Amino acid sequence: MAVLVTGSDGAGPDLESAGSCSVDIWQPSGSVAGETSNDNAQRGARRGKYRGVPVAELLEDYRLALVSRCTDDREIILQKQSRGFFHISGAGHEALGLGLARSLRPGYDWFFPYYRDRSLVLALGVTPAEMLLQAVGAANDPASGGRQMPCHFGDRRFNIVTQSSPTGSQCIPAVGCAEAGRYISGHGEKGLAGCTAQADELTYVSLGEGATSQGEFWESLNTACTLRLPVLYVVADNGYAISVPVRQQAPAPISELVKGFAGLSVHRIDGRDYFEVRKKAPAIVASVREGLGPALVHATVTRPYSHSCADTQSKYRPKHELDDEIWHDPISTLERAILEAKVLSPEELAQMREEARSLVADAAKVALDAPRPDPSGVREHLRAAPVAAPQVSSPVPGEEAEHDAPVVALGEAIRLALHEAMARDTRVRLFGQDVADAPPELIDELVGQGGVFGTTLGLQRNFGHDRCYNTPLAEANIVGRAVGQGIRGLRPMPEIQFFDYIWTAMQQIKSEAATVRWRSAGEWSCPLVLRVAIGGYLAGGAIWHSQSGVSIFAHVPGLIVVMPSRASDAVGLLRTALDGEDPVLFLEHKHLLRQRYTEDRFPAPGFRVPFGKGRIARPGGDLTIVTYGATVERSLRAASRSGASVEVIDLRSIMPWDQGMVAASVARTGHLLVVSEDNLTCGFGAEIAAWAGEHCFGDLDVPVSRIGAADTNVAYEPTLERATLPQVEDIEAGIWRLLSS
Numbered sequence: 001m002a003v004l005v006t007g008s009d010g011a012g013p014d015l016e017s018a019g020s021c022s023v024d025i026w027q028p029s030g031s032v033a034g035e036t037s038n039d040n041a042q043r044g045a046r047r048g049k050y051r052g053v054p055v056a057e058l059l060e061d062y063r064l065a066l067v068s069r070c071t072d073d074r075e076i077i078l079q080k081q082s083r084g085f086f087h088i089s090g091a092g093h094e095a096l097g098l099g100l101a102r103s104l105r106p107g108y109d110w111f112f113p114y115y116r117d118r119s120l121v122l123a124l125g126v127t128p129a130e131m132l133l134q135a136v137g138a139a140n141d142p143a144s145g146g147r148q149m150p151c152h153f154g155d156r157r158f159n160i161v162t163q164s165s166p167t168g169s170q171c172i173p174a175v176g177c178a179e180a181g182r183y184i185s186g187h188g189e190k191g192l193a194g195c196t197a198q199a200d201e202l203t204y205v206s207l208g209e210g211a212t213s214q215g216e217f218w219e220s221l222n223t224a225c226t227l228r229l230p231v232l233y234v235v236a237d238n239g240y241a242i243s244v245p246v247r248q249q250a251p252a253p254i255s256e257l258v259k260g261f262a263g264l265s266v267h268r269i270d271g272r273d274y275f276e277v278r279k280k281a282p283a284i285v286a287s288v289r290e291g292l293g294p295a296l297v298h299a300t301v302t303r304p305y306s307h308s309c310a311d312t313q314s315k316y317r318p319k320h321e322l323d324d325e326i327w328h329d330p331i332s333t334l335e336r337a338i339l340e341a342k343v344l345s346p347e348e349l350a351q352m353r354e355e356a357r358s359l360v361a362d363a364a365k366v367a368l369d370a371p372r373p374d375p376s377g378v379r380e381h382l383r384a385a386p387v388a389a390p391q392v393s394s395p396v397p398g399e400e401a402e403h404d405a406p407v408v409a410l411g412e413a414i415r416l417a418l419h420e421a422m423a424r425d426t427r428v429r430l431f432g433q434d435v436a437d438a439p440p441e442l443i444d445e446l447v448g449q450g451g452v453f454g455t456t457l458g459l460q461r462n463f464g465h466d467r468c469y470n471t472p473l474a475e476a477n478i479v480g481r482a483v484g485q486g487i488r489g490l491r492p493m494p495e496i497q498f499f500d501y502i503w504t505a506m507q508q509i510k511s512e513a514a515t516v517r518w519r520s521a522g523e524w525s526c527p528l529v530l531r532v533a534i535g536g537y538l539a540g541g542a543i544w545h546s547q548s549g550v551s552i553f554a555h556v557p558g559l560i561v562v563m564p565s566r567a568s569d570a571v572g573l574l575r576t577a578l579d580g581e582d583p584v585l586f587l588e589h590k591h592l593l594r595q596r597y598t599e600d601r602f603p604a605p606g607f608r609v610p611f612g613k614g615r616i617a618r619p620g621g622d623l624t625i626v627t628y629g630a631t632v633e634r635s636l637r638a639a640s641r642s643g644a645s646v647e648v649i650d651l652r653s654i655m656p657w658d659q660g661m662v663a664a665s666v667a668r669t670g671h672l673l674v675v676s677e678d679n680l681t682c683g684f685g686a687e688i689a690a691w692a693g694e695h696c697f698g699d700l701d702v703p704v705s706r707i708g709a710a711d712t713n714v715a716y717e718p719t720l721e722r723a724t725l726p727q728v729e730d731i732e733a734g735i736w737r738l739l740s741s
């Protein structure tokens, strides 16, 4: 029978077996093993097909399966030698990946692989050397520049999208990618700047049976089916999510659980059997390509090695189960078939294994000789390098406006800026809950919704349903689809209706959007502008319509965070965000949307507000207030009432923020009061105060002081809300406390 040489705990080969590929030759009883390569039957078999598969392809895929397994084995050895730092294998999944790859098109279709997709990725064109460069963390690891764990694939040449680690989070960006492909190819010959797509492309996304428990998987299926998108889901079911068996994971196999999804074609296959995958994959892939809707392949695979190098599966899997997997190992199964078909002799099989081993050994030498990353570059690729010197806005809001431009408050300024953005760039698409006007067939009869705050009113009417559309009530779905579209070069503008409900999208914001550029060492980018209504001072908003929490997002490397407090700044920041190549969190304070004091003349087209540039909202010489959002106007009122010479800085941009402006002001005033609507403890004001304490100490006459919300939740009853959020009198008292100390 077939014998896998693994460590005694099933964790992979021992160091002693470093010289051989871990798949041992299968020695069947009977005569086949004894036959020679000159055997006539064998020569005949090599020319034709075996079980419907051209023998040349069979042999090439067998070779790749061996290369895949040998690469796993080599990574395990490197890790045990402390020359690699992690290992997770594709062992047991080889036949599935190779069989599917025969129906897929690298550089044409789009790929969101799982970490067990080594064989698929090899078949798409990535080399073992490139994989091992990642395993050792080399500077020239093409997938991540030494930033990501092994088997976190990414290769622009083949449309293999940079991979993150959260299980399941790839599913929604994959749907966004498919959505983008349809939109881009719909623009035909004219095309869209920087975007390419094929009319019959598909998006491949794979995951384990464990990862199907994630909500993001289900949210993605919802949209893939509703829009009948060309998405091929592959669930590689090896029976375990680390140590959790599938029976503890879900009430039924995934192919049964998804049966209620209208429009999803579901297929159960034995992914251990290369020939079965080859037989079934072409029709499944063709149906997705033809636009018949998404398909889900539920494939049985094995996991001969432990989950990863940090796991010992013999601790939680019975021996008989592991033995059974050895028998069903996809490579052993393939070898039995090859011998049965007399395509190769046992000696030739052995020779192929040796060739695979030696090829991977050479690749390992390349990887080990490669230079390591320069530690000084660890902050590179968090954001795009600025393409041009940022244009500095006028210090007087609205000064650059044309004279006949309307005078508008913050909300209307945003609405007009959105119309302008969509008119200027067809890559801009806006979507979220309630953002559209009305169902397309009724739009001529109705006024239209245009968002619960009216900020997107008229966008669907003016630019069409494929530019401004409603999404399911699912925040991760909204942001994740934007991630997939941004990756394809579009300029998505997802909207989160209330900041209070942003949390289910946090994974897509923090782990996906914000890391795409960094984790791919600048190979991929994710431009998107995430508009979010935020903040309190509403009277009646209560806890879930009044939240702040800017500091949580300012803490996310790679994310730009802005919050304008007046109309011209909103327009200037929105334009800058759309000019850029990075994810931007654009916070629209609900209380400010219709306030007269936010009004400006709508700025002329060239007006931009650069990121990281504050605005002196009120000059003064005795004390500096640094603030943003709804507390700007409250600080201005407090400053007037105090009678003191108070300078008020409106940061506008929270990450990055204008440290230079704050330092220069403090150098003049010697007093700093930081005011913000965030809770006091760990609010963004704490960051400003800490920075000023460190960098402006010599200029400060007294310690920095902070005013923030009362470290509780905003309650419904108005006097309770007042007691929670900073009020004008609190700020005025804060001014005098500082000036008199």
Ligand SMILES: Cc1ncc(C[n+]2csc(CCOP(=O)(O)OP(=O)(O)O)c2C)c(N)n1
Pocket (backbone or CB within 6 Å): 116, 165, 166, 167, 168, 207, 208, 209, 210, 211, 212, 236, 238, 240, 241, 242, 307
């Ligand atoms: C969101 C998230 N939670 C936990 C983990 C840690 N983790 C990594 S792989 C894994 C198990 C995944 O199981 P499955 O999807 O069945 O894939 P398999 O490893 O079996 O191929 C877990 C829990 C993670 N990466 N992401």
Ligand SMILES: [Mg+2]
Pocket (backbone or CB within 6 Å): 208, 209, 210, 236, 237, 238, 239, 240, 241, 242
């Ligand atoms: Mg699994």
